[in-house]
Structure formats: structure tokens, C-alpha cells
Amino acid sequence: MADDNRRVPSNNQAHWDARYANSADAGLSWSEGPDSLSLKWILEVAPEASSIVDVGAGRSTLLPTLLTRGYTQLTHVDWSESASLSLQRSLGYRATRIKWVVDDLLEWQPGHPIDLWHDRAVFHFQVDLESINSYLEALHRNVRQGGYFLIATFHLDGPKECSGLPVKRYCENSILAVLGSYSGVNWIAVRSAIWKHVSPDGIEQNFQYLLAKRG
Numbered sequence: 001m002a003d004d005n006r007r008v009p010s011n012n013q014a015h016w017d018a019r020y021a022n023s024a025d026a027g028l029s030w031s032e033g034p035d036s037l038s039l040k041w042i043l044e045v046a047p048e049a050s051s052i053v054d055v056g057a058g059r060s061t062l063l064p065t066l067l068t069r070g071y072t073q074l075t076h077v078d079w080s081e082s083a084s085l086s087l088q089r090s091l092g093y094r095a096t097r098i099k100w101v102v103d104d105l106l107e108w109q110p111g112h113p114i115d116l117w118h119d120r121a122v123f124h125f126q127v128d129l130e131s132i133n134s135y136l137e138a139l140h141r142n143v144r145q146g147g148y149f150l151i152a153t154f155h156l157d158g159p160k161e162c163s164g165l166p167v168k169r170y171c172e173n174s175i176l177a178v179l180g181s182y183s184g185v186n187w188i189a190v191r192s193a194i195w196k197h198v199s200p201d202g203i204e205q206n207f208q209y210l211l212a213k214r215g
């Protein structure tokens with residue numbers, strides 16, 4: 001007989017909210033400092049007036065760093081209220097210069113076209129075809145033609161899990177293949193790199209980064 005009490009972890013709001021509420025940044029394996037590859041690439045391709053969304057942004061310092069660099073149209077989307085509020089608190093009055101959305105990124109409707117959609121360590125939690133397709137729907141609904149998708153997933157030789165949840169791992173070609181499976185849209189690879197992330201407790205994890213432009 002099946003054990004009904006067995007808890008199968010899944011990628012949901014409650015899981016992430018508890019994770020952030022119970023851990024300082026030093027206890028979150030994905031935490032990174034402000035000098036990220038994402039920052040470098042965004043500075044290279046996106047002018048300061050670009051509308052940039054960081055989906056599943058958590059407590060990442062990417063948007064606060066872009067704010068310091070003069071970016072004016074920044075949106076933070078994460079379904080963890082705990083992560084959103086603690087990042088807002090850390091910014092003080094500057095928090096009002098970022099738009100904060102506590103919602104499922106798959107449901108979110110920005111109401112304006114997005115110039116650059118940033119996702120670090122979020123898409124790879126979509127492990128079944130249905131949720132991958134929902135993600136692709138959201139991406140294509142919101143990123144304008146000529147806009148960018150900057151994504152970082154665990155690389156093929158990266159960990160099989162993150163935060164106790166299974167992930168799907170990618171290389172440049174397999175991300176492009178997933179994008180290509182969405183009919184009628186052409187994505188052009190602009191930058192690609194494998195990036196060694198070192199977690200706060202010293203564990204190395206390979207990420208696949210890809211910056212693609214919507215044709």
C-alpha cells in the first residue's frame with residue numbers, strides 16, 4: 001500500500017517561502033555576489049531604459065545592482081513573499097524604484113512588452129512537458145520581437161537537484177532546441193558560456209548560460 005504520509009517535494013510557493021524564511025543567504029546554495037555573468041551581459045546589450053524582468057529573482061542582488069547602474073524599468077517577480085519582502089527591506093527607500101510582483105511567473109501579465117527576460121536557476125525546475133510549455137507561453141507572450149532571453153540553468157554535468165527539488169539540465173543546444181519547439185519564433189544565440197558557480201559553502205556547480213535574441 002502506498003505511504004500517504006510520504007512528502008514528495010515539489011516546485012511550489014510554500015516550498016520556496018519556507019526556504020527563504022528559514023535561511024540566510026549563506027545557507028542558499030545558489031547565492032552569488034554582485035559580479036555575475038548576467039550583469040556583465042546585460043550591461044553589454046541593454047540600454048538603461050530597457051524594461052528588464054528578473055523572474056524567480058528571490059533575494060538576488062542583480063536588480064539592486066542594475067538600479068545602482070542607472071536602470072529605470074526593473075521588475076522583480078517571485079512567488080515567495082518572504083524573499084521579496086526581505087530584498088525590499090534591504091534596499092530601504094530605493095525599493096520603490098523597482099516593481100515588485102509576488103506571483104506565479106507563469107501567470108504574470110506585465111501589461112507592457114519586455115526587453116529582457118532574466119532567469120537564473122528557475123526554468124530548470126520545469127521538469128515535465130506541460131510546465132515547460134507553460135513557461136514558453138509566458139516567455140513568448142511577454143518578450144517583444146528583438147528582445148532578449150538571458151537564462152542560466154544547471155549544465156548537463158551540474159547537480160540533479162536544487163533545494164531538494166529535481167531539475168532538468170541543459171547545454172546551449174538543448175536550450176535552443178526547447179526554444180525552437182515553440183512554433184513560429186526564431187531565437188538567435190548571442191552569447192553562451194559554461195559558468196562555474198561556487199556556493200557559499202564552497203561547492204562547485206556548473207551552469208549553462210545563454211543569451212538569445214528573439215528574431
Ligand SMILES: C[S@@+](CC[C@H](N)C(=O)[O-])C[C@H]1O[C@@H](n2cnc3c(N)ncnc32)[C@H](O)[C@@H]1O
Binds near residue numbers: 030059
Ligand atoms: C534557486 S532560486 C533562484 C533565485 C534567483 N534567480 C537567483 O539566482 O538567486 C529559484 C527561485 O525561483 C522562484 N520560483 C520558482 N518557480 C516560480 C514560479 N513559478 N513563479 C515565481 N517564482 C518562482 C523561487 O521562489 C526561487 O526564488
